Amino acid sequence: MYLRIGLSCVAIVLTGSVALAQHFGNPKNGETIYRQHCVGCHGISGDGLGPDIKELIVPPANFHAAKSRTKTDMELYLAVKQGVLFSPMHGWADRLSSQEMWDVLSYIRMLAPFNPLG
Ligand code: HEC
Incomplete structure (x- = not known):
């Protein structure tokens, strides 16, 4: 009985880490993409406070702000993939592969880690 509960806990932990691994990008590659495409605004x-923001009506997100740090990886991933409505942040799905989007996101999370408390 106890063994069975123990085994299902192991299974849940393993499944969880597989799910995380799927979403885990390569921050080194992400840094290259970030410097190429994102640094001008972010x-x-x-x-x-990138060098290209003077003309923008909606300012780019500050990833260190509580507003961004409290968002889940998936929320930020969707912002990168689909863009942010009514803002100069267009979606990147036509220019970056999903792996590249996870890579750049893992770099952003390295600069400003997820913090549910803000
Ligand atoms: C033209 C300027 C511009 C460029 C280039 C740009 N962004 Fe953005 N980004 C924005 C703006 C503006 C927002 C919306 C801010 C808001 O909603 O208040 C935003 C929002 C985001 C968000 C959502 C943040 C949040 O807290 O909801 C993410 C993630 C993001 N950008 C990532 C990227 C990545 C990755 C790249 C490069 C591949 C990139 N951006 C390139 C301007 C830009």
């Missing part, structure tokens, strides 16, 4: 440190 800035070198991810604070949203």
Whole structure:
């Protein structure tokens, strides 16, 4: 009985880590993509103060703000993939593969880790 409960816990933990591994990108590759496509708006440190923002009506996200840090990886991934409505942030699905989008996201999470408390 106890053994069976123990085994199902192991199974749940293993399944969980497989799910995480699928979403886990390569931050090194992500850094290259970030510097190529994102730094102009989001800035070198991810604070949203890139060199190209003067003309923008909606300012780019500051990834260090609680608003971004409290969002899940999936929420941010969808923003990268589909873009943010009524903002200059267009979707990247036509330019980056899903692996590249996870890579760039893992780099962003390295700059500003997920923090559910903000
Ligand atoms: C033209 C400027 C511009 C470029 C280039 C750009 N972004 Fe954005 N980004 C924005 C704006 C504006 C927003 C919306 C901010 C808001 O909703 O307040 C945004 C939002 C986001 C968000 C959602 C943040 C949140 O907290 O909801 C993510 C993630 C993001 N960008 C990632 C990227 C990545 C990755 C790239 C490069 C592949 C990129 N952006 C390129 C301007 C840009």
